[in-house]
Amino acid sequence: MTAVTTSATPRFGWTRSLARWETLLVVALLGLIVLGNALSPFFLTAGNFANLIAALMEVAIMALPMTLIVIAGEIDLSVESAAGLASALLGFLWMSHVPLPIAILIVLAVGALGGLLNGLLIARGGLPSLVVTLGTLALFRGLALIVLGPIGVSDFPEAFTAVGFGHVPGTVIPWPFVIFLVLAVVLAVVLHRTWIGRHIYAIGKNSGAARYSGVRVARVKVGLFMLSGLIAALAGIILTSRLSSARADAAQGMTLTVVTVVLLGGVNIFGGSGSIPGVVLAVIAVAVMQNALRLASVTVEVQSIALGLLLILSVVIPTSAHRAKSAIERVRGGRPPPPDSVPRGEQRIPSVEEEPS
Amino acid sequence: MTGASPGPVGAAPLRAELRGISKRFGATQALSDVSLDLVAGEIHALVGENGAGKSTLVKILAGVHQPDSGTILLDGAPVQIGGPAEARALGIAVVHQEPRLFPDLTVAENVFIGHAPAGRLGSIDWGATRRAAEALFAELDVQFDVNAPVRGLSMADQQLIEIAKSLSVEARVLILDEPTASLSAHEVERLFAIVRRLRQRGASILFVSHRLDEVFALCDRATVFRDGRHVVTLPTSQLTTADLVRHMVGRAVSLFPKVETPIGDVLLEVDGLSRVGAFRDVSFTVRSGEIVGFAGLVGAGRTEVARVLFGIDRRDAGEIRLGGAPVAFTSPSAALTAGVAYVPEDRHQDGLVLDFTIAQNVTLPILPRLFPRLLVRAATERAVAIDETRAFQVRMTGVGQLVGALSGGNQQKVVLAKWLASRPRVLILDEPTRGIDIGAKVEVHRIVSELAASGLGIVLISSDLPEVLAMSDRIVVMHEGRITAEIPRARATEERVMYAATGSADGGDGTMAADR
Amino acid sequence: MTAATRSGQRLGAIARQRELGLLVILVVLGAAVTLRAPQFLTIANLSQVSVLASVTAVAALGEALVILTRNVDLSVEATIGIVAYVVAVTLESHTFSAPVAILFGIGLGLLLGIVNGVLVAFLRVPSIVATLGTLSVFRGIDYFIAGSHQVPLAGLPEGFTDPARSDVFGVPVFVLVTVILVAIGTVILRSTRFGRQVYAVGSNPEAAAILGIPSRRVVFTAFAACGALAGLAGVMWVMEFGTINGTAATGAVLAIVAAAVVGGVNIFGGSGTLAGAALGALFLGFVANALPLIGLSQFYLQAIYGAVILAAVAADALILRRLQRSRTRRSGR
Secondary structure, three states: OOOHHHHOOOOHHHHHHHHHHHHHHHHHHHHHHHHHHHHHOOOOOHHHHHHHHHOOOOHHHHHHHHHHHHHHOOOOOOHHHHHHHHHHHHHHHHHHHOOOOHHHHHHHHHHHHHHHHHHHHHHHHHHHHHHHHHHHHHHHHHHHHHHHHOOOEEEOOOHHHHHHOOOOOOOOOOOHHHHHHHHHHHHHHHHHEEHHHHHHHHHHHHHHHHHHOOOOOHHHHHHHHHHHHHHHHHHHHHHHHOOOOOOOOOOOHHHHHHHHHHHHHOOOOOOOOOOOOHHHHHHHHHHHHHHHHHHHHOHHHHHHHHHHHHHHHHHHHHHHHHHHHHHHHHOOOOOOOOOOOOOOHHHHOOOOOOOOO | OOOOOOOOOOOOHHHEEEEEEEEEEEEEEEEEEEEEEOOOEEEEEEEEEOOOOOOHHHHHHHHOOOEEEEEEEEEOOOEEEOOHHHHOOOOOOOOEOOOOOOOOEEEHHHHHHHHHHHHHHHHOOOOHHHHHHHHHHHOOOOOOOOEOOOOOOOOOHHHHHHHHHHHHHOOOOEEEOOOOOOOOHHHHHHHHHHHHHHOOOOOEEEEEEEOHHHHHHOOOOEEEEEOOEEEEEEEHHOOOOHHHHHOOOOOHHHHHOOOOOOOEEEEEEEEEEOOOOHHHEEEEEEEOOEEEEEEOOOOOOOHHHHHOOOOOOOOOEEEEEEEOEEOOOOOHHHHHOEEEEOOOOHHHHHOOOOOEHHHHHHHHHHHHHHOOOOOOOOHHHHHHHHHHEEEEEOOHHHHHHHOHHOOOHHHHHHHHHHHHOOOOOOOEEEOOOOOHHHHHHHHHHHHHHHHHHHHEEEEEEEHHHHHHHHHHHEEEEEEOEEEEEEEEHOOOOOOHHHHHHHHOOOOOOOOOOOOO | OOOOHHHHHHHHHHHHOOOHHHHHHHHHHHHHHHHHHHHHHHHHHHHHHHHHHHHHHHHHHHHHHHHHHHHHOOOOOHHHHHHHHHHHHHHOOOOHHHHHHHHHHHHHHHHHHHHHHHHHHHOOOOOHHHHHHHHHHHHHHHHHOOOOEEEHHHHHOOOOOOOHHEEEEEHHHHHHHHHHHHHHHHHHHOHHHHHOOOOOOHHOOHHHHHOOOHHHHHHHHHHHHHHHHHHHHHHHHHHHHHOOOOOOOOOOOHHHHHHHHOOOEEEEEEEEOOHHHHHHHHHHHHHHHHHHOOOOOOOHHHHHHHHHHHHHHHHHHHHHHHHHHHHHHOOOO
């Protein structure tokens, strides 16, 4: 991946720009830590670190499959409602005296099923994921409300709530963080070390070429959305455990943070590039930022300003930088187009018999 | 070569003059120093093989491309056509093979989009728009519900809307770019009647077509392009089909000589294959060691046949047998597993992931086979990629280079290496040498020859006539979704193939019937 | 014309008659609900439903405009919320008189719409990401300004909330406002250059570019108008509910998008009408009102919004595909 004169590539070499983006993140992170430390002496303590990371774990866990989905060129807006549905369903099942292990299995299965619905509509039905998951965002939340109503269920056994609330014995590391790390490692291996991951990148970069190369595009997408639903349900269970409360409105508004983390992690919103380490870094950055804001007495609600700005900037900065770069190259001029830059229309005379398939 | 003879209408004024137009795309000289004139009230045919430069000329007139050199005069005044909007303002209207309309808007609005009759306060007067549209269609003598949305109308109807659109702006020059490619015989008749009426009104019409019989049926003069150059302009009354074909063919070639190889057993049998709207009743066989050329014009249905063979599209009827056993692929990956590989026509769109490395591209179709335990080992991948590309002599810094950084010819070699890595028994090549330079072309031909010699069955779809003739053991010619001829190597000539490909009624020396 | 074309045109006609179909469904549904719960079909109930639906409808008009250009605006609910609070609080503090506050609210909405427009049209951020971001930013600003403060009904000037409760010749003022807006908007969309450009950009962006239509300006204007209408909806929200805090209109965006989509505004852009979007809002309002009457809880509403969005999108895609197939078959040989 070296020795490439990127000027000849139509899109910028992703590894290099990604490396730059991650460097930027690390710098921003260090800046935030210095700032936070100046704001409060508690900022760098282990206990505080545990707190700031624990509060973000549901988001962090959901961001992992979202990373894969965005790299494949799609998006899943329904995750927050899938997590809410999981919480509500768990509460309902517990109320109905279903043994907890079985209830958890049912909840996970329902999550995967919801993901299957998304995946089938998108990959087989050919509908845009934005709209489909906007619909299921409402649908899953509605189902959560129907299942549990406005009540909260909170008489869960201590063994269950300990998972979300507790720490690894003898440390300050919260259990959900362990779950996140394990998932992150597994998905990082899948994405970066297996051919399934290669297929995901290929779909995001050029799904036509991927299909012609024998990549089962629809199957991969359905699989990704199922994974997303499953993990969202898991996040809903962890949230329920952490708050010791099952509610139909659990995880409301979380999709925004999930998408923000993913895009901040350097994943291209148009698909084809991004990495799990980048997203893990973004999780830490957002956690540190939220913590700094909290220490500065900024309420959670108002923090959403920073989050929204972060989301927009994560898209505006790379695209604008890229546009500026190509504009500069154009102005410098003199560079003849590469031999194959014949305009598409010229290379390929459209034939009427083609139909979208 | 600029000698456009005076038009048949003698004293009629010159409407448009193109003088010494040249256009280059990277390494490809699409047009070199061509000249063409159109007089008022004539229908002027522009013919030539694929790649002769017809569509480039149309796009220059339509404002899509700017010429590198040369001048364009309209009614004697030099003009610059900076963009499509300017072309329209100058009175140049193009009816594309695939109309560019707004499917959600009504017929009337599509006709008048951008210049609808204004009513009070500058708002659009829909009543007037409708009436004006109806008047235009009445003038064209066709029935149309101008209030219906365009979505759902046939291609022929949409073309008529484009023509009405050009009438609505009183176009001085009307360009019909292969308008009949998707029309039925009846629709063609209707279109011709309309075009003749437009000629009577004094319009200059440039008629770009592959169908030679239509050229004679409709046009006053014909201009032939070949390899981006002007060959001849003559009144059609002074031409015969044989003349036109002779002017069109005879391109300069420098090819790798085909290696004669023994032909083995039947690998692929296709029997009565049909897909509605694409092709009908297609039957042929491919044997081991054999190169079967597929000739025909763009849109003849060759790519569509390949797409069905490769499991991208579904067939509606017919049978495919591979090695004697019936197969029905539902996905490219199934086809690849069974030993059928398809090298698509559009390298950038379908063939390569441009910002993957060469190694990543080459191994993409075989990853599951290469790494059954899911984990990709970079060293293995590299080694395989180096192995697979060695025979192709790709000019690269290494297999870790991004494919997008390679030249077109080298990209095409990577494409070939990629598909061959899956060790297919049958290889379908779709326009494998389009847009690459002559050196790379020769190399591709050498590789294809060697592949056949190694026992593969090869289907070579190409619009490059000399290439098909030189490479193929047998040539299947398609025209409008059907096989019109199957010609063995020994009897194949450019003229014979061209007759079959253009669907010309007279069979030249009477060998048009398929040799089957 | 062949049978295929005719069936194609019939499908097109069906798609065009979405508004009519919605009206029929409304009447049938109304009749069915009335059979079980006669109190549904009373003037008082119907006018209450339509007044409530008008707030959604006004916002849905702007949303429809944005969707017509192949975009979506998820930030409308935050715009409504922020405008509602700012209008209420400036009235409470007597900073503005009622007319000025109303204009200020609409102006603020316009400003927020312009922010979206710049992001999407000029900075080319995909609309879903841009407006998801501004949803969060606007709502955050709303919380920041409001804190835990709540403007009580009594804090508003005498008579400010009257428009939500009064009528002109039996027609509620809000309904009248909506109808007038639909009428004006329909004329603009139908008969002005800008209006036709909105449809053209959404219907076939490539062809629009070839025609030299300034797509970015059109998209920008649509977002700006959407913001202004959301601002007006925010003002109406204050009049309707009286008591306002920083959480006003939370979650309303799904109802607004659902209203536009169920009203026949094609989520793929290019087709749909404002009347349809308004009727869609009315339809959802009736459903919300009818649920308790037929013994279903309000909690079904959210699920219905979701199902409606999915069903509408699937139906639009299906019609599109059917039409394309009939076209290919026709041109087939």
